[in-house]
Amino acid sequence: MKHGRWIQAAACLVAVAALAMIGGCGGGGGSSGPSGPASWTYMVYMAGDNNLSEAAITDLLEMETVGSDANVNIIVQVEFSSQYTPGVPTDTLRGRITTNSNLTRISNVDMGAKQTLTDFIGWAAANYPADNYALVLWDHGAGWKVTRRSGGAIRGALQDETSGSFMSLPDIADAVRVAGIHFDVINFDACLMAMHEVAYEFNGLADYLVASEDSEPGEGDPYDRILGHLKATPGMSGQQLASTIVQDYVAYYRDNYPASGARPIAVTKSAIDLSQIAMLHANLTDLAQTMISKIGTERANIQAARDAAISYDFPTNRDLGDFLNRLAINTNDATLDAKVAAARAALGIVVTANATYASNSAALTNSQGLAIFLPSLSQVTNDELAQYALLASSSGTNDWADFINVLLTGDSGSPLEKTAGNFVFWLEWNTVADLDLMVLEPDGTWAAPFLGSSSPNGFLSADSAISGVSAEYYAAAEQVAKGDYDIVVNYWDANGSTGSTTARLYFYDAEDPNFTDFVEVGNRAMDLSYPAPNNATWADMANDVYSDWWIPGTLTRTQPEQQVQTFILKGHTVRITVLPDKTKREHLPYLDRQADTVARQRMGRALQ
Amino acid sequence: MNTLRTFIVVMSLTVTGCNSVEPRTKPDADIAALPAVLAVDDAIAHAAILDGKEVTVQGRFMGWKGRCSGMPPTRSAWMLEGEHECIYVAGPVPEGISPAPSTNDLGRATSLHGTLVRDNAGRPYLMVH
Numbered sequence: 001m002k003h004g005r006w007i008q009a010a011a012c013l014v015a016v017a018a019l020a021m022i023g024g025c026g027g028g029g030g031s032s033g034p035s036g037p038a039s040w041t042y043m044v045y046m047a048g049d050n051n052l053s054e055a056a057i058t059d060l061l062e063m064e065t066v067g068s069d070a071n072v073n074i075i076v077q078v079e080f081s082s083q084y085t086p087g088v089p090t091d092t093l094r095g096r097i098t099t100n101s102n103l104t105r106i107s108n109v110d111m112g113a114k115q116t117l118t119d120f121i122g123w124a125a126a127n128y129p130a131d132n133y134a135l136v137l138w139d140h141g142a143g144w145k146v147t148r149r150s151g152g153a154i155r156g157a158l159q160d161e162t163s164g165s166f167m168s169l170p171d172i173a174d175a176v177r178v179a180g181i182h183f184d185v186i187n188f189d190a191c192l193m194a195m196h197e198v199a200y201e202f203n204g205l206a207d208y209l210v211a212s213e214d215s216e217p218g219e220g221d222p223y224d225r226i227l228g229h230l231k232a233t234p235g236m237s238g239q240q241l242a243s244t245i246v247q248d249y250v251a252y253y254r255d256n257y258p259a260s261g262a263r264p265i266a267v268t269k270s271a272i273d274l275s276q277i278a279m280l281h282a283n284l285t286d287l288a289q290t291m292i293s294k295i296g297t298e299r300a301n302i303q304a305a306r307d308a309a310i311s312y313d314f315p316t317n318r319d320l321g322d323f324l325n326r327l328a329i330n331t332n333d334a335t336l337d338a339k340v341a342a343a344r345a346a347l348g349i350v351v352t353a354n355a356t357y358a359s360n361s362a363a364l365t366n367s368q369g370l371a372i373f374l375p376s377l378s379q380v381t382n383d384e385l386a387q388y389a390l391l392a393s394s395s396g397t398n399d400w401a402d403f404i405n406v407l408l409t410g411d412s413g414s415p416l417e418k419t420a421g422n423f424v425f426w427l428e429w430n431t432v433a434d435l436d437l438m439v440l441e442p443d444g445t446w447a448a449p450f451l452g453s454s455s456p457n458g459f460l461s462a463d464s465a466i467s468g469v470s471a472e473y474y475a476a477a478e479q480v481a482k483g484d485y486d487i488v489v490n491y492w493d494a495n496g497s498t499g500s501t502t503a504r505l506y507f508y509d510a511e512d513p514n515f516t517d518f519v520e521v522g523n524r525a526m527d528l529s530y531p532a533p534n535n536a537t538w539a540d541m542a543n544d545v546y547s548d549w550w551i552p553g554t555l556t557r558t559q560p561e562q563q564v565q566t567f568i569l570k571g572h573t574v575r576i577t578v579l580p581d582k583t584k585r586e587h588l589p590y591l592d593r594q595a596d597t598v599a600r601q602r603m604g605r606a607l608q
Numbered sequence: 609m610n611t612l613r614t615f616i617v618v619m620s621l622t623v624t625g626c627n628s629v630e631p632r633t634k635p636d637a638d639i640a641a642l643p644a645v646l647a648v649d650d651a652i653a654h655a656a657i658l659d660g661k662e663v664t665v666q667g668r669f670m671g672w673k674g675r676c677s678g679m680p681p682t683r684s685a686w687m688l689e690g691e692h693e694c695i696y697v698a699g700p701v702p703e704g705i706s707p708a709p710s711t712n713d714l715g716r717a718t719s720l721h722g723t724l725v726r727d728n729a730g731r732p733y734l735m736v737h
Contacts, residue, residue: 050673051674052680055679055680140672140684142684215683215685218683218685219679
């Protein structure tokens with residue numbers, strides 16, 4: 001039972017002062033292990049400094065019910081979140097799990113850094129040598145997907161919220177590679193990691209990879225069952241342990257979430273023979289080349305197979321086996337059919353164990369153990385495709401990544417055409433006058449606090465007329481439409497103040513490592529002494545002809561996310577350029593007084 | 609003693625407290641009287657009568673970093689915050705945003721349609737597809 005009531009009951013009886021005792025432990029490397037090599041050292045790297053902190057606690061409890069013995073070492077390195085589990089020490093803990101464990105504090109390390117993982121593996125192997133090694137990577141997981149924050153790095157799993165890190169898939173593989181330990185089993189106790197792209201990244205680093213195609217429930221692996229079986233049969237092989245994890249995982253959820261239960265649950269887990277992953281990859285490359293060459297006649301069949309294949313929390317993750325089966329049914333091309341058959345056979349060899357359970361449907365019966373990136377045009381961005389091309393599995397010629405690009409050219413609809421956002425414009429002024437910050441987004445949509453709290457590309461502060469604060473901001477979403485973001489400021493109402501006010505615009509770009517804080521990019525004195533007439537042009541306004549309008553500049557967001565973006569600002573040395581003329585700028589809503597008035601009435605503001 | 613079990617037990621105290629984790633609900637509310645689009649606070653307040661029902665809920669996207677507490681329904685579940693309450697959402701995030709490590713998406717106004725479900729501890733969450 002994951003959440004025994006005894007825990008809560010006991011907790012109510014245990015003095016909180018016990019927390020202080022945790023801090024008393026220090027020094028070396030945790031409890032001592034057996035004198036000679038064990039059969040297995042089961043390493044668990046738990047990046048729990050995030051919203052999964054409570055799940056880390058329950059999983060540790062499960063491990064402790066089993067505990068290490070002379071044959072099986074259960075070695076953990078774990079970090080918790082003081083936000084989600086208040087009162088816990090923020091230091092990283094490591095040590096050997098027994099039924100009465102004593103973990104050691106090793107300061108607060110960055111669990112999302114690859115060197116930390118390398119260090120843990122090295123320490124565990126040196127202090128608890130064994131004939132066989134398993135490594136559990138415990139945390140959030142996101143397959144191969146891209147993070148928009150760290151300069152285009154590729155995300156994998158293992159988040160440390162305090163350190164602001166999320167280890168990329170290549171970094172995880174590098175960490176294992178550098179540690180120099182060949183694992184019998186690497187088990188992702190994380191979401192969405194059973195992907196061909198993930199498995200290929202670990203080619204040569206382990207014998208078996210265990211992971212889930214779908215998201216994992218918060219409880220994750222049932223450590224008491226898995227480790228109980230390992231202790232009972234310490235002579236099991238890597239393949240047997242991988243299969244045991246798969247079967248125990250699904251059995252746990254089948255036992256605890258019956259079909260008649262109120263809470264629906266759906267789980268997948270599979271074991272991948274990494275010694276065969278290159279063989280599968282070669283077959284997929286052959287298939288990709290054939291699909292590329294046959295795209296003129298087979299596009300519709302391929303698209304239909306893709307769109308019907310089961311997907312997961314990332315809709316672009318399609319089950320490879322389901323896709324192949326459907327393509328085999330759809331196509332009448334003998335060459336393509338042969339390649340599909342070969343890929344299906346290879347998949348059958350690579351997936352050595354696969355189990356699924358859905359408590360209220362048969363939704364996962366087509367999950368065959370390995371997903372692959374297979375997007376439709378409307379699901380993917382060019383940046384995402386560029387990042388995908390950087391994976392080890394995309395390093396060939398006419399490979400799966402190339403096939404995706406060819407397939408997408410025939411999809412209906414339009415691509416997301418988004419790029420990294422994460423920038424903020426902050427306007428503030430020094431009187432009680434009513435100023436409005438407005439942003440003209442690439443598709444011609446106006447975003448402004450007085451128009452609402454969100455736009456297609458970002459969200460906005462409260463209207464200063466409502467908040468009473470002489471400041472407004474526009475914060476871009478993590479991904480935004482490519483194009484120009486024109487920044488416009490309007491002095492709307494003196495609001496009882498006299499004289500001019502100085503408006504200052506600040507900018508922050510989280511995608512640009514040069515920004516550590518907001519930077520002032522311009523200022524202007526504004527008032528109502530020379531307001532713009534209804535027939536004012538954008539050019540006049542951009543040239544500061546009128547005292548109530550200020551157009552500080554344009555942010556052009558068109559480059560791939562890892563490149564520094566450009567902020568264009570007239571009259572300043574930081575990213576200056578001349579504003580290009582654009583038709584859309586001739587239609588400023590503020591020059592349409594009726595629309596403007598309607599918008600302001602909706603905000604409950606007084607009419608001018 | 610400075611054992612892991614003591615450590616975990618004390619942490620469990622801080623996580624779950626000694627009180628029930630059952631959310632405050634209003635079981636006598638009339639489901640037909642609820643608005644078509646629910647605020648997060650309302651969805652949680654009326655979780656008892658909305659259990660298993662399809663709902664549209666509006667709140668602010670908070671990715672993996674927000675006020676929701678306890679174990680999430682899935683490790684990919686993300687948070688939707690209301691004025692006072694927070695609810696986990698299991699399923700894909702809205703198009704164009706990412707659950708973590710999110711930056712400016714945090715706080716973005718979001719509405720979504722899904723099924724309200726309660727976990728084994730009675731905490732409501734949303735399932736979306």
